[in-house]
Amino acid sequence: MTTSPDRTLLVTGSTGQVGFELVRSLQGLGRIVAPHRHELDLTNPDDIRRVVRMTKPALIINAAAYTAVDLAEDEEGAAQRINGDAPEILAEEARQVNAVLIHFSTDYVFDGTKSSPYVETDAPNPQNVYGRSKLAGEEAIVASRCAHLILRTSWVYGTRGKNFLLTMQRLGAQQRELRVVADQTGAPTWSRAIAVATTHIVSQGIASSARNHEWWDERSGIYHLTSRGATSWAGFAEAIFDAEQREFRPGVIPILSSEYPTRAQRPANSILSNKKISSIFGLNMENWQDALRLCLEIS
Numbered sequence: 253m254t255t256s257p258d259r260t261l262l263v264t265g266s267t268g269q270v271g272f273e274l275v276r277s278l279q280g281l282g283r284i285v286a287p288h289r290h291e292l293d294l295t296n297p298d299d300i301r302r303v304v305r306m307t308k309p310a311l312i313i314n315a316a317a318y319t320a321v322d323l324a325e326d327e328e329g330a331a332q333r334i335n336g337d338a339p340e341i342l343a344e345e346a347r348q349v350n351a352v353l354i355h356f357s358t359d360y361v362f363d364g365t366k367s368s369p370y371v372e373t374d375a376p377n378p379q380n381v382y383g384r385s386k387l388a389g390e391e392a393i394v395a396s397r398c399a400h401l402i403l404r405t406s407w408v409y410g411t412r413g414k415n416f417l418l419t420m421q422r423l424g425a426q427q428r429e430l431r432v433v434a435d436q437t438g439a440p441t442w443s444r445a446i447a448v449a450t451t452h453i454v455s456q457g458i459a460s461s462a463r464n465h466e467w468w469d470e471r472s473g474i475y476h477l478t479s480r481g482a483t484s485w486a487g488f489a490e491a492i493f494d495a496e497q498r499e500f501r502p503g504v505i506p507i508l509s510s511e512y513p514t515r516a517q518r519p520a521n522s523i524l525s526n527k528k529i530s531s532i533f534g535l536n537m538e539n540w541q542d543a544l545r546l547c548l549e550i551s
Contacts (some may be wrong), residue, residue, distance in 0.1 A: 260285055262351075263311035264342075265316030266294060269410045270356060271448035274315055281454060282310065284313070292339040295330070304345040306376060308327075311454065312346050314339060314355045320412075321360070322515035324381040331381055334382045336388030343396035349522070351398045352457065352468045359406035359478075361387045364519020371525045372404075372474045377509065380516035390474065399468040403450065403529075405479045406522050407488070410443035411551040412538065424502045434486035434506030438522030439478040442543040449477055453533050471532060476524035479540035493543050 265271035268287035270456030285307050292300045294316055304312065317335055318324060326333040339355055346353040348500040360383035361376040378384045393400050397521065409417040417440075417549055460467040466473050483491065495500050529535050538546075 254486060259440075260307050260309040260311075261454075262286075262304065262307050262312045262475050264312070264314045267451060268315055268317070268319075268410055268417065269413045269443040269492065270446050271315035273410070273444045274313060274450060277444075277447040277451040278313075278401070278454065281451070281458060283362055285309065295333045300341045301337060301426070303344055304349060305343070306349075308349055309351050311352045311354065311457075312342055313454075314342055314353065317356065319384070319517075320382060321382045321518075324385065325515045328381045328385075331519070332388065335385035336392065337384070339389035340392030340396070343398045343526050344401065346400070347396055347398035349464065351511045352401075352465075353393060354401045354403065354454070354530055355389065356446070357390050357402050357404045357474075358383065358386045359404060359522040359524055360519060361390065361404065362501050362519055362522070364521045366390050366521055369523040369525040370476070370521075372528055379519065382516060387496055394400045394474075399465060400472050401453065402474040403446075404474065404524060405476075406439045406478045407440045408443055408446065409519075410549065416440070416488060416496040417547075419494060420489050421496075422500070424482065424493060427502055429503040429505055430489060431505045431507045431512065432484075432486040432489045433509050434514050435508050436518055436520055436522065437482050438523065439480070439482050439485055440488050440540045440544065442547050445479060445538060446477060449529075449535050449537065450451055452535060456533060465485040474528040475532070477524055477529055477539065478524050478526060479536075479543050480526065481539045481541065482523045483540065491541055491544055492548075495548050 263286040264274050292303050313515045357532045361378050362370050363377040377386050409415040489504045
């Protein structure tokens with residue numbers, strides 16, 4: 253598909269894990285506008301409105317988020333402004349300019365008590381401030397009635413920013429043994445895999461909606477987007493060290509969540525079912541181990 257200079261894609265959070273990858277993967281689909289924080293303050297409603305009205309995007313892809321899960325317990329206002337209020341304003345503006353809004357959310361909207369993978373119709377019940385702020389953003393977008401996709405993902409990692417992979421690499425170079433939680437289960441998901449899958453959806457939408465907006469309207473809703481398979485944080489750590497094949501390999505000691513108390517409560521089960529997004533968009537996400545190996549090979 254050739255680039256359309258008349259089609260603008262506004263990407264927020266372009267310096268974050270997913271946003272950075274999106275700016276690269278979306279190349280060729282239109283004019284990419286990716287303002288930095290000093291150019292777009294998501295805590296300032298007027299700033300959000302100004303940028304959207306100035307750029308007049310066909311798509312808004314909101315990859316920005318307040319992701320400091322534990323700190324959010326003490327900074328509830330900041331988390332709500334970025335995760336709850338900003339998506340609401342983006343949705344309102346998207347409706348005004350007839351743009352599509354793609355927004356990323358989280359497994360933390362669930363309480364983790366279900367024994368099987370969560371599906372999109374399961375009732376949210378977030379157990380921490382971060383999860384509640386992300387749910388508020390979801391609900392505001394749905395209520396706005398703009399054309400939208402809300403993509404819930406989990407355990408996001410990559411080679412930039414702050415994430416579990418980089419933390420394990422740093423601590424693994426410093427310590428002989430690492431105590432890692434083993435009673436929380438989820439799907440580690442590479443930021444690049446999220447961006448590539450999102451770009452696949454955007455490409456479909458552009459190709460199918462050249463003459464009208466119905467394609468996006470018919471598919472608006474919440475979708476789960478994670479790698480296939482699941483593991484614990486301890487299992488994820490083991491896989492990182494196995495894949496790196498480092499000469500000095502630290503030992504991983506599995507522990508209970510109660511042995512590593514955190515400010516915010518985490519769900520025990522973070523596994524999300526990808527069946528809906530596979531059915532609607534034909535996406536077949538890689539297994540988390542394969543994605544991890546590829547991430548480490550090309551980093």
